[in-house]
Amino acid sequence: MKIVTAQEMRDIDRITTERYGVPSLTLMENAGRAAAEMVVENYPEARSIAVVCGKGNNGGDGFVAARHLHKMDRGVEVLLLADPEGLRGDAAEMYRQLGFAATIVKSEETISSNLQRAFAEADVILDAVLGTGFKPPVSPLYAKAIAAMNASKLPIVAVDVPSGADSDGMQPQSGEAIARADAAVTFTAPKPVHVFGDLVRGKTVVAPIGSPDEAIVSNLGLNVITPADYAAVLAARPLNSNKGMYGHALIVAGSFGKSGAAAMAGMACLRAGAGLATVATPKSVLTSVASYAPELMTESLAETADGTICEAAIWAIQELAKKMTVLAIGPGLTQNAETIQVVRELVRASEKPMVIDADGLNALVDQTEVLKDAKAATIITPHPGEMSRLCGISTKEVQADRVGIAKNFAASRYTIVVLKGDKTVIAAPSGETWINCTGNPGMATGGTGDVLTGILTGLLAQHPQDPLLCAIAAVHLHGMAGDLGRDRVGEISLIATDLIHALSGAFERAKKSLQKPWVPLN
Template sequence: MKVVSSNQMRAIENAAFKEGTSSEILMQNAGHAIALAIESRITDGSQLVALIGPGNNGLDGLIACSELRKTDSYIMTIILLTNTVSEREDFLEELDLINSDVKIYDSLDCDSKFQEIEVILSKADVVLDAIFGIGLSRNIEDPLKAYINRIIDSLSENVLKVAVDIPTGVNTDTGEVDQTVFGADLTFALACPKLAHFTQPAAYFCGKVEVLDIGISIKEMKEINVNLITEIFVGSKIPMRPLGSNKGSFGKIMIVGGSKEFVGAPALAGKAALRTGAGLVTSAIPTAISSSFAPLFPESTLIQLPETSENNSAWNSAKYIHKNLAEYSVMLIGCGLGVSNQTTNIVENLLIPDIDVPKLIIDADALNILSRMYKWWDKVDDNAILTPHPGEMSRLTSLSINEIQSNRINVAQEFSCKWNKIVVLKGANTVIASPDGEVWVSKFANPALASAGTGDVLAGIIAGLLAQNVSMVDAALLGVYIHGLTGETFGKSSGLLASDLLESIPFIMDRLRINKGFKN
């Protein structure tokens, strides 16, 4: 599913106009779709308040009000912001909203009758935000700013707040939010989702995003290269498990990682890979931690690496790992590795020389080590997935974390193309970028996953999928989605351990595999 900017959405609408669909038809379709979506969520007698702005977003909202009024099942109030009733009178009459049982206030009433409005707002069951849509790119100023803030403050905690296309106060393209922002529980994205729906901090204020069909197609918009990972897509790509299989059918993974400080990291990654369906995992770890590691991950075979400061020891370790790599389809390097001289030399000897290596996932400290090397991307095999969090991405790119977080999609896209590697930029609404310029975003933003070790689990899931012959890009997309969906099953509160995720992974995959996803 394509995710669009405000300019791309306008281009889509213009293409529809050229094909003979009028703006009036699109607004009618939008209003009708919004009304149906609201109606499915409320009961007879519910009190609706619609906040209507001056542009097309406001017209969509008024048409939705007209559709909902036809049922005579709801108590409806319309508040016209930045307009007076006389300015909208013709349109209101056309929609049969004038001289009806619908209460209508305008911006002038926000001063003279606000106590009356405040009572209505406090009793509302649903508030529809149709003030500003994708066209807002400036700060909201007084007196409108004051009116909106007073309205927000008057709402009860239990009211369902619904936004048309984009919540008021959200910048569609950057994901920035105004000081005055309508925080929605539910946002109806018209035709297709927008960048802000999956860009923080805006995504937080969008709530759940539901895409409504308004009768236009984006199939011909090939220049749109940002996509949303959907459950239907993921379900169609989950590898199957034939009855006659054995462990050799599902690939072998080499994990190079671990240190005295981070014994558990490669174990979490390896267990995640097996839970995802890989046939066998071998852990190449320092000899000094093997006795601690084995009880954590008894299913793994081991390669024990001597831990000394001598360069020839690191070279021998890398040589021994490489000697065994021919048997493996995937190598994951970096989980808990540390950044000592020894591990730096191992990474250099495994990744930098022009030698045959299996499909690569480069994570954690292996990324930190690469960031110190001049033009490392020209030397590391292109058949690689990089999985940095913002701090690691900062070291790799020399950009500040703020620069990355404020422009995640473009940063991931730019450096994936520059490095010719797949980049998985972790965090809320993880971004996956491919060297061909295509980008995908995850709908998941779960603070429960902000704990130590969950990144190791993600790397392991991706490795497990690669081992089962899922393509590089699809493995990254599926891994991010499975990881995010697994996290959702635990809610969004604190206290989730990375190891809690492991047992749920096979059940999440079965659910996706059997049902081929549940929804777009």
């Protein structure tokens, strides 16, 4: 699903009409109906809706939504912040089709009292004041309307974008001149604000309104992950399945005091569907890893005096890897000097697709060129601090240009980069870049990265021929599992193993979303 700018969206609408023969009124009709359905789906108990409309096409969408809500037996009051004589084009036509009288509010002196009265009688507000065509500043009349909406305690559903927002903004937005939103429905494709703006508290969905895929063109080179992008990993298994069909993953992980990282990565790998998972870990921690779950297989490795993997283990790991489908390395390894040499040699010599995380990445600081010479696909999963060390820049610099940093590193090192954090970025060497919108702040706790490594490794064991597909799917499902875990235990109490337990639910939620016409972004 491409992310498009406001101008690109206008071009898409125009091309849809001119080249593909879909009338612009049809596009507006479909958009308004989707907005009405969004209100009913998210707030089924709401009986009265206040629809606040501007004079542009966003207001036209609002008129259509109001008409459909009225047909659904909801009480509807339309508050038009303009003189009806000033309406133009499709918006004017949809106002004529409204079918009931609107409340006209065109005076700054009366707007607050009118909106407060309407909101006192409403259950939900539908914000159709300003859309993607907005250019600052917000007019005084609209500013007062936005202030009144923000001051109300009602849930607000944004039509296309929250009023006053910069739809092309690539950074978080805030301010008194921007309407808050508890949910949003946008049309055809998401805009940058939906992904990076951090303005919508709840669900954002993308509704198709008639533009064919061929018309949706963007020069941003950015995509939002949706379950449709990884439908292949959600497909039902054949009846004659056996574990050998779904790969054998080798996870090189763990050290004295950090056996949990290895165990969680292994269990997440199995929960992601791998046929078999073997955790290779230092001899002194093998019992801890093996006792975590009976489904895990383990291999003992030679260790240093500190309980970390030593250089003597390299040959044993390489022999193990020959029998495996995929190799993961990093969780809980530590930065022991001998262990670092093990990582570097494995990356240099492995002929199997490889996932590199945590201390596996720290071992490559000042040695990232080794990724270019890897004999098979590599996927690295750094958090911003690890990325800063790999690039030799500050974490602040990484966070200031997450997309650019990830893209440049992926292209220059021939590796897939999964730059973790809020809106995780997945960048391929080809330049393809994906943004993830699942997940929540509760996942900022130890071990969630190890779980992601396990999920990614498990998917790669099943689909070794398509590492980018696996990276996209793993990140999205990982965040979705985090959201399900949060819903069960809350953000504050969320821990990494909650994600493993919730992963089966994430797969089911992703499968169900494939059957819906709307595409959820989060």
